[in-house]
Amino acid sequence: MTKKQQRKMTIIFGVIGVLLVAGIVMTAGSYTQEEDVVTVIRDSVIHDTNKIDLFGLEVNPGLIAGFAVTGILTVFALIVRIFVIPRFTLVPGKFQMVLEWLVGYFSGLSETNSPRKNRLLGAYVFAAGFYIFAGTMFELFGIQAVTTSGHSVALPAPLSDVNGAIMMGCTSYLFIVLGGILNNGVGGLGGALKEFSLPISMSFRLFGALVSGAIVTELVYHYMGLSYVLPVIIGVLFTCLHALIQAYVLTMLVALFYGEVSEPSEKKLSKLSAKAQKTKSQTA
Amino acid sequence: MPLGLNFTQIFLHLFNFLLLFAILYFLLYKPVKDFMEKRAKTYRDLDNETRTNLKESEETKALYDSKIANADSEISQMKQKSHQDIEKNREAQIKAAKDEAERIIKEAKDEAVREKERIMEEAQTEISEMVADATEKLALKATSSEAFDQFLNAVDLAEERGSKHEQ
Numbered sequence: 001m002t003k004k005q006q007r008k009m010t011i012i013f014g015v016i017g018v019l020l021v022a023g024i025v026m027t028a029g030s031y032t033q034e035e036d037v038v039t040v041i042r043d044s045v046i047h048d049t050n051k052i053d054l055f056g057l058e059v060n061p062g063l064i065a066g067f068a069v070t071g072i073l074t075v076f077a078l079i080v081r082i083f084v085i086p087r088f089t090l091v092p093g094k095f096q097m098v099l100e101w102l103v104g105y106f107s108g109l110s111e112t113n114s115p116r117k118n119r120l121l122g123a124y125v126f127a128a129g130f131y132i133f134a135g136t137m138f139e140l141f142g143i144q145a146v147t148t149s150g151h152s153v154a155l156p157a158p159l160s161d162v163n164g165a166i167m168m169g170c171t172s173y174l175f176i177v178l179g180g181i182l183n184n185g186v187g188g189l190g191g192a193l194k195e196f197s198l199p200i201s202m203s204f205r206l207f208g209a210l211v212s213g214a215i216v217t218e219l220v221y222h223y224m225g226l227s228y229v230l231p232v233i234i235g236v237l238f239t240c241l242h243a244l245i246q247a248y249v250l251t252m253l254v255a256l257f258y259g260e261v262s263e264p265s266e267k268k269l270s271k272l273s274a275k276a277q278k279t280k281s282q283t284a
Numbered sequence: 285m286p287l288g289l290n291f292t293q294i295f296l297h298l299f300n301f302l303l304l305f306a307i308l309y310f311l312l313y314k315p316v317k318d319f320m321e322k323r324a325k326t327y328r329d330l331d332n333e334t335r336t337n338l339k340e341s342e343e344t345k346a347l348y349d350s351k352i353a354n355a356d357s358e359i360s361q362m363k364q365k366s367h368q369d370i371e372k373n374r375e376a377q378i379k380a381a382k383d384e385a386e387r388i389i390k391e392a393k394d395e396a397v398r399e400k401e402r403i404m405e406e407a408q409t410e411i412s413e414m415v416a417d418a419t420e421k422l423a424l425k426a427t428s429s430e431a432f433d434q435f436l437n438a439v440d441l442a443e444e445r446g447s448k449h450e451q
Contacts, residue, residue: 046288048288059290059293059296060293063296063300066297066300067300070303070307077311080311085319088319090326100320103316106313107317123309124305126308127304128305130308161297163293163294164297166294
């Protein structure tokens with residue numbers, strides 16, 4: 001970059017900074033909130049204030065967000081299945097490459113961590129990763145829903161609801177237990193049950209990570225001095241990072257533990273090696 | 285329930301997630317993975333085929349290389365053989381020509397001998413005929429001296445002719 005270009009960039013950023021400060025000063029006092037920050041943060045964690053009516057049942061906005069995400073992903077998957085996949089070519093285009101990369105990544109993750117019976121694991125981590133990523137990105141759209149008290153709330157990430165996070169953690173754990181039973185029978189079940197803290201740690205890791213992101217974003221939105229530009233940057237960056245990191249962490253943990261519990265036991269290994277030796281000697 | 289825990293909602297989340305899992309598996313994951321596996325198989329087959337073809341072409345190349353390396357010696361051998369054949373043919377032709385010439389000369393000699401014998405026979409026949417004529421004439425027309433002279437002249441004449449024929 002030449003000196004002239006550097007000067008030009010400095011002037012542009014300086015003008016933007018001055019305009020932002022002017023905006024903050026001039027709009028001071030004109031910004032009001034329906035709820036105070038404590039209530040908002042408490043509701044983000046406990047969900048005891050804002051409820052949404054679902055066929056007569058009062059549920060958290062996170063559940064509605066979950067259904068919305070499933071609906072959106074279903075439509076997306078249908079469109080891809082009907083219009084895109086039949087037109088796949090041997091030399092992939094851009095969109096095909098993205099789809100293949102996604103499937104290849106999760107499939108590779110399962111094959112790397114669990115060399116045996118990994119097709120179901122690949123499908124599970126694909127679905128879980130897709131759900132966590134899409135669900136977290138969903139909160140960026142700020143789709144509004146009306147609460148039972150008549151307020152309007154932006155639908156949050158489905159997994160920022162403690163019930164959603166617990167479901168994901170426990171389902172993942174049950175899937176790991178299932179993998180242990182399928183691969184090693186009762187021995188595999190024992191191996192999986194040894195990791196009894198796993199559902200709690202996975203659930204609350206997911207919940208904590210997503211809620212902390214929501215809290216930081218709410219705090220930024222609630223303070224006037226920070227309400228220009230920063231919320232956009234922080235909101236988008238935090239959400240994208242959460243989406244990627246949480247999808248990666250949960251899928252990686254599931255694949256790792258599944259691989260661990262599906263490893264053949266020493267007894268089984270010695271049986272297998274004896275069988276292999278017998279076959280070898282017979283062939284010889 | 286503390287912390288807003290609600291089992292109904294947990295089960296609703298679970299139902300939602302299982303539904304999504306099934307949808308994503310059947311609509312996205314399985315078809316894309318099947319396609320990728322099929323394509324990998326196609327490329328694997330192509331790779332194997334290419335390897336086989338490459339091996340075959342390398343073998344063919346080695347064969348032709350060895351043929352090229354032996355070509356010079358083969359050419360010189362063929363040259364030598366053709367020279368030998370030509371020499372044999374030439375000798376055979378010369379021998380045939382010699383035989384033919386000998387045969388012709390022999391035939392010519394035989395013919396000449398036969399011709400000579402024929403001429404001698406003819407000459408003897410003529411002489412005897414002339415002698416008979418002369419004797420006949422002498423006995424019929426002239427005196428004995430004249431007849432004797434005529435007889436002598438006729439004999440001389442016949443001898444001259446015989447010597448000419450011999451030459």
